[in-house]
Structure formats: C-alpha cells, structure tokens
Amino acid sequence: GENVEQHPSTLSVQEGDSAVIKCTYSDSASNYFPWYKQELGKGPQLIIDIRSNVGEKKDQRIAVTLNKTAKHFSLHITETQPEDSAVYFCAALSRGGSYIPTFGRGTSLIVHP
Amino acid sequence: NAGVMQNPRHLVRRRGQEARLRCSPMKGHSHVYWYRQLPEEGLKFMVYLQKENIIDESGMPKERFSAEFPKEGPSILRIQQVVRGDSAAYFCASSPGQGRLMRGYTFGSGTRLTVV
Numbered sequence: 754g755e756n757v758e759q760h761p762s763t764l765s766v767q768e769g770d771s772a773v774i775k776c777t778y779s780d781s782a783s784n785y786f787p788w789y790k791q792e793l794g795k796g797p798q799l800i801i802d803i804r805s806n807v808g809e810k811k812d813q814r815i816a817v818t819l820n821k822t823a824k825h826f827s828l829h830i831t832e833t834q835p836e837d838s839a840v841y842f843c844a845a846l847s848r849g850g851s852y853i854p855t856f857g858r859g860t861s862l863i864v865h866p
Numbered sequence: 867n868a869g870v871m872q873n874p875r876h877l878v879r880r881r882g883q884e885a886r887l888r889c890s891p892m893k894g895h896s897h898v899y900w901y902r903q904l905p906e907e908g909l910k911f912m913v914y915l916q917k918e919n920i921i922d923e924s925g926m927p928k929e930r931f932s933a934e935f936p937k938e939g940p941s942i943l944r945i946q947q948v949v950r951g952d953s954a955a956y957f958c959a960s961s962p963g964q965g966r967l968m969r970g971y972t973f974g975s976g977t978r979l980t981v982v
C-alpha cells in the first residue's frame with residue numbers, strides 16, 4: 754500500500770517568513786495530492802490540492818509543487834501570519850485504488866508574531 | 867466543517883463500557899469515512915461506508931469495533947469494552963461519491979474519546 758512520509762514534524766517561523774513542508778510517497782499510481790490544515794479542536798480542512806499532471810499550483814500565499822519522478826510534493830506558505838499556525842497534513846490518493854487517501858503524520862507550524 | 871456533524875464532541879467512558887460515535891454526512895453525500903487520530907500522529911483510516919454497505923474496513927480492528935451507515939440516520943462507530951488505548955480523536959468525513967477529488971471530501975470536527 755501507499756506510504757506517505759512528512760517532514761518536519763514541527764516548524765517554527767517568524768511572522769513574514771516562508772514555511773515549507775515536504776512529503777514523499779511510495780506508490781507511483783498515486784495521482785492526487787491534497788493538503789489539509791487542522792486548527793486546534795477542529796477537523797482538517799482542505800486548503801489546496803494538486804493532480805499528477807500538474808507540476809505546481811498556487812493560491813494566494815499558498816503553493817504546492819509536485820515532482821513525480823522523485824515522488825515528492827511540497828507545501829509552500831509565503832508571508833506567514835500568526836493565523837497560519839496549525840497542523841498541516843499532506844495526503845496521497847490513487848485513482849486506481851480504493852479511493853482512500855493515505856495521510857502523512859502532520860507538521861505543527863508555529864508562526865511567532 | 868459545519869456540514870459534517872459529529873456528536874458528541876467529547877465522550878468519557880470507563881474501561882469496559884461501550885462508546886457510540888455518530889456522524890451525519892453533508893447533505894447530498896452518500897459516502898462516509900471514519901479516521902482515528904492519536905496525539906502527535908496523523909489520521910489513520912478505519913472504515914469506508916456507503917448507505918447500508920461497508921465498502922472497506924481494512925483499517926478497523928477486528929475485535930470490539932464496528933461501524934454502520936443505515937438507510938436512515940447517521941453513521942455510527944461503535945467501540946465495545948473500551949480500553950485506555952482507544953482514547954483518541956475520531957473523525958468522520960463524507961464525500962458525494964467514489965472517485966471524486968477530495969474537494970468534495972469534508973471532515974467533521976471530531977469526537978474526542980477519553981477512556982478512564
């Protein structure tokens with residue numbers, strides 16, 4: 754089955770800095786990669802996603818890149834703000850499989866004002 | 867996350883009791899997924915259900931755990947004879963159908979189960 758590794762587990766930045774979270778996956782059949790943000794006491798919320806036929810996608814201060822050859826994808830947050838503080842999860846999903854996403858272990862992002 | 871309703875938000879049970887967790891999917895969603903989240907860990911898939919059918923229960927422990935999604939009413943995750951190791955946050959997600967992108971995959975706010 755799919756295995757998703759996520760790093761780092763904790764990331765501390767100053768407000769205004771950039772933050773990068775990296776994930777690798779093992780199943781070459783995975784073709785859809787969403788990112789979720791989970792705030793304290795809440796469920797995860799989808800913030801951005803990318804399909805395997807795209808190398809990069811951007812939405813305001815958030816961008817995701819995908820390297821299919823190396824089987825890794827990254828989340829980039831620019832100009833971080835304190836409200837970006839949360840746990841971020843990457844996931845991988847194979848259309849050819851059971852449509853059950855495999856999640857990384859999460860990154861706790863702390864943005865210091 | 868207002869669309870997927872989970873209750874209760876917090877549940878305390880003594881060892882050996884039963885825990886029942888409820889999940890009402892978003893309107894129009896017929897697929898429900900249950901996940902468990904332990905502290906400092908990611909989301910672990912447990913079971914995937916459609917109305918009256920279990921599609922995939924590969925992540926659910928074989929004993930003490932069961933799930934259902936009846937024709938009417940919410941999906942229920944049932945844990946019998948709870949043990950301290952069952953303490954975790956349990957999240958439900960719903961989607962409009964299989965094969966859809968996860969843009970339609972919505973999580974609830976979770977039930978935090980504490981076994982004392």
